[in-house]
Amino acid sequence: MINRERLTNTFMDLVKIDSVSKEEAQVSEMIEEILDTLGADIVIDNAGEKTGGNAGNLIARIKGNMDVAPLMLNAHMDTVEPGRGIRPVLEEGVFMSQGDTILGADDKSAIAIILEALTIIKENKLPCGPLEVVFTVCEEIGLKGAKHLDFNLITADYGFALDATDTRGVVTRAPSANRLEFLVHGKEAHAGAAPEKGINAIQVASRAIADLELGRIDEETTCNIGVIQGGLATNIIPNLVKIKGEVRSHNTEQLEKVTQNIVDAFERAAAEKGNKSGGSDLPSIDAHVEYDFTRTHIAEDHPVVALAAQAARNLGREMTCKTTGGGADANVFFQQGIVTGVLGTGMQNMHTINETVRLDDMVEAVELLLEILKLHAKGNRS
Numbered sequence: 464m465i466n467r468e469r470l471t472n473t474f475m476d477l478v479k480i481d482s483v484s485k486e487e488a489q490v491s492e493m494i495e496e497i498l499d500t501l502g503a504d505i506v507i508d509n510a511g512e513k514t515g516g517n518a519g520n521l522i523a524r525i526k527g528n529m530d531v532a533p534l535m536l537n538a539h540m541d542t543v544e545p546g547r548g549i550r551p552v553l554e555e556g557v558f559m560s561q562g563d564t565i566l567g568a569d570d571k572s573a574i575a576i577i578l579e580a581l582t583i584i585k586e587n588k589l590p591c592g593p594l595e596v597v598f599t600v601c602e603e604i605g606l607k608g609a610k611h612l613d614f615n616l617i618t619a620d621y622g623f624a625l626d627a628t629d630t631r632g633v634v635t636r637a638p639s640a641n642r643l644e645f646l647v648h649g650k651e652a653h654a655g656a657a658p659e660k661g662i663n664a665i666q667v668a669s670r671a672i673a674d675l676e677l678g679r680i681d682e683e684t685t686c687n688i689g690v691i692q693g694g695l696a697t698n699i700i701p702n703l704v705k706i707k708g709e710v711r712s713h714n715t716e717q718l719e720k721v722t723q724n725i726v727d728a729f730e731r732a733a734a735e736k737g738n739k740s741g742g743s744d745l746p747s748i749d750a751h752v753e754y755d756f757t758r759t760h761i762a763e764d765h766p767v768v769a770l771a772a773q774a775a776r777n778l779g780r781e782m783t784c785k786t787t788g789g790g791a792d793a794n795v796f797f798q799q800g801i802v803t804g805v806l807g808t809g810m811q812n813m814h815t816i817n818e819t820v821r822l823d824d825m826v827e828a829v830e831l832l833l834e835i836l837k838l839h840a841k842g843n844r845s
């Protein structure tokens with residue numbers, strides 16, 4: 464039933480349309496055209512206004528012909544850079560870019576897979592339960608589309624996102640994350656003429672960072688300082704340094720503890736320097752901690768896992784539960800009470816110019832999704 468040529472063309476057409484985060488309007492239009500032909504009821508929410516982008520999330524409702532609880536499907540429409548002017552090629556069954564851009568299989572392989580499955584259902588008048596298909600914007604810049612999604616439009620209490628690599632896995636565990644930003648304020652002075660008047664913000668920041676434990680903290684927890692910016696010239700004592708970092712953990716207490724340790728290290732470094740500079744209120748620290756996304760833990764006996772596992776078994780395949788270190792829209796859905804397993808599309812080396820996806824893997828993902836939708840239509844979750 465799967466039309467490999469149509470799947471190839473849909474995928475190629477999708478990746479040829481630029482859709483870097485905040486610029487998803489054009490790709491959204493193409494998806495809407497296809498969904499229209501499938502008789503979907505389409506709403507674009509107002510997330511675009513909130514993210515500052517040119518498009519909102521696209522929510523398509525398919526009534527189906529079976530009276531069962533609705534199922535949500537999700538993929539994101541935006542890509543990272545370099546994602547403009549992508550010219551995809553298909554060589555020996557593998558899609559890739561020309562080597563100067565990403566491919567955009569993250570997450571357009573998922574969009575093509577979902578559209579192919581829905582088209583097959585329509586073409587063959589297959590039994591189908593009610594579906595709520597959510598194509599989000601701005602996933603790559605902090606899950607912003609999902610965070611601003613109008614959840615009143617969604618009634619499903621479980622579903623699947625397609626936004627992972629392994630077509631034989633379902634991601635059931637993802638960490639919580641905090642984003643951290645520190646501004647270290649010092650005091651500007653001429654480094655040669657009046658160094659006594661200055662307080663070096665770079666030195667305070669360095670001391671704080673040098674004391675930190677970074678990388679893998681324990682089995683469930685990682686942390687990183689990823690950005691440092693500051694200073695203007697060698698003859699100016701710098702008065703401002705900006706530092707950005709993150710902490711991720713599958714354990715919420717540990718997330719808070721590691722986050723607090725980092726904040727403390729900055730405060731301590733500033734206080735020590737402050738004492739040496741005669742108790743002035745400089746250097747000082749502005750610490751911003753933003754709760755980025757919350758952890759996802761889906762029990763292995765949850766109906767959504769059972770549904771994916773049964774579908775795989777029906778196809779003679781294994782399905783394993785997976786843990787990821789990354790955040791995805793699924794984390795936001797989970798937080799909103801929509802238990803969302805993440806399925807793979809075959810995409811590899813995402814966020815690099817070496818990104819690829821095999822057509823065979825995409826076909827495998829369509830087969831799995833069709834089987835899931837078939838079981839769902841039967842009201843048979845496991």
Ligand SMILES: [Zn+2]
Nearest residue numbers: 539569570626
């Ligand atoms: Zn993605």
